[in-house]
Amino acid sequence: xxxxxxxxxxxxxxxxxxxxxxxxxxxxxxxxxxxxxxxxxxxxxxxxxxxxxxxxxxxxxxxxxxxxxxxxxxxxxxxxxxxxxxxxxxxxxxxxxxxxxxxxxxx
Amino acid sequence: xxxxxxxxxxxxxxxxxxxxxxxxxxxxxxxxxxxxxxxxxxxxxxxxxxxxxxxxxxxxxxxxxxxxxxxxxxxxxxxxxxxxxxxxxxxxxxxxxxxxxxxxxxx
Numbered sequence: 678x679x680x681x682x683x684x685x686x687x688x689x690x691x692x693x694x695x696x697x698x699x700x701x702x703x704x705x706x707x708x709x710x711x712x713x714x715x716x717x718x719x720x721x722x723x724x725x726x727x728x729x730x731x732x733x734x735x736x737x738x739x740x741x742x743x744x745x746x747x748x749x750x751x752x753x754x755x756x757x758x759x760x761x762x763x764x765x766x767x768x769x770x771x772x773x774x775x776x777x778x779x780x781x782x783x784x
Numbered sequence: 785x786x787x788x789x790x791x792x793x794x795x796x797x798x799x800x801x802x803x804x805x806x807x808x809x810x811x812x813x814x815x816x817x818x819x820x821x822x823x824x825x826x827x828x829x830x831x832x833x834x835x836x837x838x839x840x841x842x843x844x845x846x847x848x849x850x851x852x853x854x855x856x857x858x859x860x861x862x863x864x865x866x867x868x869x870x871x872x873x874x875x876x877x878x879x880x881x882x883x884x885x886x887x888x889x890x891x
Binding site: 679680681682683684685699700702704705707728730732734749752753754755756757758779781783784 | 786787788789790791792806807809811812814835837839841856859860861862863864865886888890891
């Protein structure tokens with residue numbers, strides 16, 4: 678049985694984002710991601726083969742989809758569906774406290 | 785694009801649990817469930833064809849697996865994986881505030 682808490686063992690300072698895999702199945706991968714001020718490198722876009730449903734649990738972030746000018750503000754409870762091959766980037770994450778994401782990658 | 789917040793429009797009192805489907809795909813269904821003191825009827829067990837990964841976002845609950853005597857305490861951030869056909873029930877949910885669950889059913 679897999680039991681845990683997403684708010685346990687949250688690092689406060691990271692050189693790179695921390696990704697912890699919580700569940701892996703043939704059609705599904707669930708991850709906890711912790712960002713501490715990280716952003717996608719300027720000019721770089723995520724372009725993923727799988728669709729993703731992502732939820733912010735703590736902190737805050739700005740998410741940009743290609744072709745849009747303003748980031749979408751994500752706060753605790755915010756969720757976004759990102760269809761496969763929808764190019765996007767994280768413009769910023771909270772610098773004062775960790776941003777905790779739940780990412781569900783599926784096909 | 786599907787964007788929302790799990791903490792928006794949370795009812796405080798419900799005669800039955802509220803289930804809102806957030807995403808449906810062939811191998812995946814994501815739901816928000818709100819309980820306000822609800823529990824599984826005594827002697828009744830969930831026995832699901834699909835596996836489930838469930839997360840508590842607010843409130844609290846006690847989850848019992850068949851054959852165990854004590855409920856597992858779930859608080860905000862707690863997650864549990866429930867394999868298909870693992871019989872379980874919700875012994876109780878918080879009566880003082882809504883319990884918000886994120887349920888991911890997959891195959």
